[in-house]
Amino acid sequence: xxxxxxxxxxxxxxxxPGWPQTLxxxxxxxxxxxxxxxxxxxxxxxxxxxxxxxxxxxxxAGGLHPGWVGATSAPQLVWRLCSQLxxxxxxxxxxxxxxxx
Numbered sequence: 001x002x003x004x005x006x007x008x009x010x011x012x013x014x015x016x017p018g019w020p021q022t023l024x025x026x027x028x029x030x031x032x033x034x035x036x037x038x039x040x041x042x043x044x045x046x047x048x049x050x051x052x053x054x055x056x057x058x059x060x061a062g063g064l065h066p067g068w069v070g071a072t073s074a075p076q077l078v079w080r081l082c083s084q085l086x087x088x089x090x091x092x093x094x095x096x097x098x099x100x101x
Contacts, residue, residue, distance in 0.1 A: 007042040014046040021051075030068045033057070044099040052094040057087070 013019040026039035033056065044050065057066050064080050066087060072080075081087055 003042070007045055010042055011046045014048050032065065032067055032069050047099050050097045050099065052097055054090075054092040054094060056090045056092075058090060059088075 010022065010024070013022050024043045026043040027037050028040045029037075031037055059065060063084060066077070066081055066089075068074075068077050
């Protein structure tokens with residue numbers, strides 16, 4: 001099962017000193033940014049500390065949202081992003097979370 005393989009890879013990489021930190025989007029998808037959706041449990045299964053980050057994309061009036069939602073294809077998304085003069089992203093680091101069993 002591919003889900004189990006992903007969870008095993010997350011466990012291996014997050015506990016192995018040979019791997020750098022792993023970036024995971026625990027929602028498993030993207031949204032329009034209007035709501036927080038349920039996280040998938042795989043990111044928290046290794047039990048190692050997690051550094052949550054809040055990523056937002058402020059847009060100027062009339063600007064396009066860079067989120068990959070709906071039936072947008074990858075080429076359409078790239079075209080939309082490249083057709084804007086400026087694309088901004090805000091990253092806010094939240095307190096470290098340590099999962100418990």
